[in-house]
Amino acid sequence: MKLSTLNIAKTLRPKVVIVGAGSGGMSTAARLARKGHYDITVVDRAETHYYQPLWTLVGGGQFNLSDSGKPISSLLPKSATHVKENVASFQPADNKITLENGSTLNYDALVLATGLELNYAGVEGAKEALKEDLKVCSNYSPAYVLKTFPAIKSFKGGKAVFTFPPMPIKCPGAPQKIMWIANDIWKNDSSVGKYELEFNTFLPVIFGVPKYAEALMKLVESEKVNLNRQHTLVEVDHLSNLAKFKKADGEMYETNYDFLHITPNQRPLKLFRDDESQLTDAAGWVSVNEKSLQHTVYENIFGVGDCTSIQTSKTAAAITSQHAILCENLEKFFNKEKFSEDYDGYTSCPLVTSQNTCIMAEFGFGGEVMESTFLNQGKNRYSMYLTKKAAIPFIYWQLMMRGLWAGPKPLKPLTNPFNWN
Template sequence: MTLLHTVVVVGGGSAGIASAASLLKRRPDLDIAVIDPAETHAYQPGWTMVGGGVFDAKVTVRSEASVMPKGVTWIKQAAASFQPDDNQVTLTDGTEVRYEALVVAPGIRLAWEQITGLEGTLGQHGVTSNYRYDLAPYTWELVQQTKRGRAIFTQPPMPIKCAGAPQKAMYLSCDHWLRSDVLGQIEVEFHNAGGVLFGVADYVPALSEYIDKYAIDTQFGSNLIAVDGAARQATFATSEGEVTRDFDMLHVVPPQVAPQFLADSPLAAESGFTDVDPHTLQHVRYPNVFGLGDAGSMPNAKTMAAARKQAPVVAVNLLQQLAGHGPRAGYDGYGSCPLTVERGKIVLAEFGYGGKLMPSFPDWIIDGTRPQRLSWMLKADALPWIYWNGMLKGREWLAAPGNMVAQ
């Protein structure tokens, strides 16, 4: 069977739904199909707050049907392969979906299997991760239960979605232990496969103050490769060789890769992600294909805030392509990472390509390089509402496409 649509969007997550909504805002009669088999849609930035005992997990998910833009055709299947030379996507059941323009937004895959022994022990033996909806509540259980011993937090090699999330889990946990007067009995270790605390230097001083405040032992160039849950042991690859550490609590961030069906396709860059121009988000070889979100090859931080800025750019440039014109909107690499350094305070990191600071507010309202209460209110109260009622509805508050480029 063959289906025909003007625009096909692969992926019904943040990036896919936002781009479809932004397209319909500009062309309400546009024929759009969204391919995604999921029954639920998650506000994933909220899972950090679940793991810190701030949100209930249920408030972070809604039905996929409730966020699907009115007027699109929802194809409740998974994409299996791309045939861009034929303007076609093939689904897992063999159905062919043809398009005039394609939006590739399938997200990133959590590669739990790359850490030996991890999958069999997740959710038990003190092993958890805020990167999964069903595990974030277990993180909070462990934080409350842990009174002494060793708590280990890990960060794998880049790219990962939300590079600050591994630290967010750690800081919120430490803040609870400090308030509960047990932090002194807990050894906290942060094993980061990278070489720096945070990739944008302007935010490091504030974060370093919290590393000192919580007496966290930072281990750089230390990559988790194996977990023995029953023995409560974690093994890391370091420049000195393999190191095994006992733990009472282990918060794991898994390695992350492009979805295999994308990585195997003609659309992929060497990295496996959609090979697009980092500014126009147009594919470098197929001009009627656009990519955004975590599956894009752009060198920006993979965050929901980045997808919020990218969706309008894709909408403008895709419509330009359908009209026979070149792209005229550009993405500047904006990403945001609200670093929850303690309950009630956040370091609001906002930056673009090259680590350029890109604050949304003047310093006298929010100084993003310092922990602030107002930043916490933004993350805890405003951003979830903006996500559900703005970004997914095509309302481009603080996200209108700019940086016009030559046609």
């Protein structure tokens, strides 16, 4: 496979352009800035950076939306520049990108950290229902997450429906986390009458890793959840309170709802879906070596996070390891050293199961369990809930956003010395 020819200017400060100011882009900028010898530019029109994993708890009434966001200007390293534009096109053979305002930026290395696109329009009637129906909500967007808790509190019984769309999606545990939180609220509210929980998932299982799926299935049984496997939401008729699903065999399933949480279809950005410069695979994901994070065609391009082709769950936890390996290999690239191929697919999904319990799923490529503590993390624990609610957000803002956190792996000899899982 032919790699592009890189013409690096003779400078002590190689120019690194990072496209995207989400978790991957900001953590990469912070980590590179600590090295002190890069000219760093972050390209993104956004002015607010969100810690999106907190939105489950925002929807569950435990945090305000404002708790999940900070101005990018307050997080960006002082040595970095924020270009408040979006990218229109890439010219990787010329080491250049074109912005939507028509200007161009040259780079010595390019980091793609754009995230993915929420496609609410992929479900007929979903956007209208989210706009007009107080019973319909979604934790996946700041535009809708504030609807969730009022909808939970207004529910007085009937059928509560939760959805999981075709993969890949970011944070695959989130579609059911809000179900467990809502269920716990309703069970403890005497004003709520009889109700039925229904979880409709595109997947053939409740969760992709058998150890955690087994624990979750026990909850499904104890809480009497109607679990519909391989059911994909295709239409919402909010005027009739009707959700329509397509089953794996092509047949349709319809159900009425008194509460509906929609997890939207998700896809690569249009920028990549329309790309013709060999940056993406056939599906539109940025094509990288999943162990080194280097692009499979262009040697001076790297990818991190949700926009990439890496075959692991798209979570902020995955980025903790990915961005550190990316930064290490970017340094090796400029020094003409052999790359590290150390990314093992590590990701984590704190599966919140009530208002105060959590199953802390940690796994890697192929669903290999990779737990960081000596505890059995396949059990509901209050300690893991506190980790999700307090410890992880602190680590994210105070360490990861400062380039000081590369995931729990370095601590594992202390926290799980015998690798008990």
